[in-house]
Each structure stands twice: as C-alpha cells, then as structure tokens.
Amino acid sequence: GAVVSQHPSRVICKSGTSVKIECRSLDFQATTMFWYRQFPKQSLMLMATSNEGSKATYEQGVEKDKFLINHASLTLSTLTVTSAHPEDSSFYICSARSSPGTSANEQFFGPGTRLTVL
Amino acid sequence: RKEVEQDPGPFNVPEGATVAFNCTYSNSASQSFFWYRQDCRKEPKLLMSVYSSGNEDGRFTAQLNRASQYISLLIRDSKLSDSATYLCVVILNTGGFKTIFGAGTRLFVKA
Numbered sequence: 001g002a003v004v005s006q007h008p009s010r011v012i013c014k015s016g017t018s019v020k021i022e023c024r025s026l027d028f029q030a031t032t033m034f035w036y037r038q039f040p041k042q043s044l045m046l047m048a049t050s051n052e053g054s055k056a057t058y059e060q061g062v063e064k065d066k067f068l069i070n071h072a073s074l075t076l077s078t079l080t081v082t083s084a085h086p087e088d089s090s091f092y093i094c095s096a097r098s099s100p101g102t103s104a105n106e107q108f109f110g111p112g113t114r115l116t117v118l
Numbered sequence: 119r120k121e122v123e124q125d126p127g128p129f130n131v132p133e134g135a136t137v138a139f140n141c142t143y144s145n146s147a148s149q150s151f152f153w154y155r156q157d158c159r160k161e162p163k164l165l166m167s168v169y170s171s172g173n174e175d176g177r178f179t180a181q182l183n184r185a186s187q188y189i190s191l192l193i194r195d196s197k198l199s200d201s202a203t204y205l206c207v208v209i210l211n212t213g214g215f216k217t218i219f220g221a222g223t224r225l226f227v228k229a
Binding site for chain 1: 159160161162163164205214216217219220221222
C-alpha cells in the first residue's frame with residue numbers, strides 16, 4: 001500500500017511553545033490529507049481536512065487559529081500547534097487519500113506523532 | 119446518538135476462539151465501510167473493506183446489512199497476534215466525503 005510518513009514521531013515541549021508536525025505522502029500524490037487527534041482509550045477524532053492549494057476545513061470545536069494547517073504541495077501537509085498547552089498533549093495522526101473524491105478509496109495513515117506538553 | 123457505535127468491549131478470548139464484533143451506523147448517507155485494526159500506540163491500518171455481499175479474508179469475515187445499518191466482523195481461530203483494537207469506519211457522502219471512526223473494540227486473545 002501507499003506510504004505516509006510523519007515527523008517527528010515524538011515531541012516534548014514546554015507550555016506556550018509552538019510545534020510543527022509534517023505529514024508526507026511518499027509514493028503518491030495526495031490532494032486531500034486529514035488530521036486526527038486521539039486521546040488515550042478514545043477513538044480518532046477528525047480535526048480538519050486539508051486540501052492542496054486551499055484553506056483547510058476544520059471540524060466543529062477545533063480552533064483554526066490554534067491548529068494551523070498548510071498543504072503547500074501534493075505530498076506535504078503540516079500541522080502547527082500554536083502556544084501549546086498540556087491539554088493539547090495527544091496522539092496526532094495524519095492520513096492521505098490516494099485518489100480525490102473517491103469514497104471507496106482507502107486512507108493511508110501516517111505513524112502518528114505523540115505530543116507531550118509540559 | 120453517535121454516528122458509529124461499536125460493542126463496548128473489551129473482549130477476552132482464548133486462542134482458537136471465534137469472536138464477533140458488531141457496529142451500527144445512523145446516517146443513511148453512509149456510503150463505504152471498513153474495518154481497521156489499531157495496535158497500542160500505533161496508527162490504524164486497514165483490515166478489510168465491507169460489502170453487502172460479504173467478504174472473507176482468511177480467518178476474517180465482514181458483513182454489511184444496509185437495511186439494518188449494521189456491520190459485523192467475525193474472527194475465527196483467534197491468534198495471540200489478533201489482540202488489538204478494531205475500529206469500525208464509515209465514510210459519509212454529504213456533498214463531500216467525511217470519515218467517521220467508531221470508538222473501537224478492544225480484543226485480548228490469551229494463551
């Protein structure tokens with residue numbers, strides 16, 4: 001299957017700092033990427049849908065000014081957690097769909113980034 | 119009501135057992151259905167797609183009942199390596215495509 005990478009895999013930062021997470025599709029072009037957050041023992045919650053060359057679509061309750069998403073190319077989307085606080089500590093996972101607009105297509109997930117804010 | 123609901127779990131079964139997971143969805147705009155597997159502290163990985171005709175992959179069988187808005191996953195001859203969380207995933211088509219994850223059902227297979 002297609003490969004999606006994330007970097008970094010783990011980050012520990014102080015409260016108030018900003019953290020950037022990269023999501024790359026390594027062997028295919030992804031016009032749409034998704035950002036999820038998963039708290040312990042809970043399901044993945046979609047934060048936003050990132051479309052190449054346009055603004056991201058955020059889910060209800062997700063602050064777009066706090067979680068900045070940039071999808072500058074067909075293989076890279078970034079999520080920046082600005083002014084991180086301990087409650088932002090979570091497992092952040094990106095995914096990419098290989099063909100746009102085809103619901104049956106599988107989403108390929110990155111390995112996730114574990115963020116810990118002290 | 120949640121859009122996708124799964125058995126609460128956890129399921130604790132001995133090796134060799136057959137175990138069944140259920141999932142219901144509430145939105146009639148649900149178009150595609152999948153079972154994903156997620157190991158602890160790892161990303162979800164596709165286990166299998168789910169079709170109305172049912173599909174089987176080795177020890178795994180998935181079924182979809184659109185009339186009842188119900189999805190199932192059957193695992194036969196459970197292995198220790200089957201221990202994981204199984205996520206029911208539904209893709210909605212409401213003008214755009216949206217993926218909804220169930221909360222997952224944890225399975226522990228013991229020797």
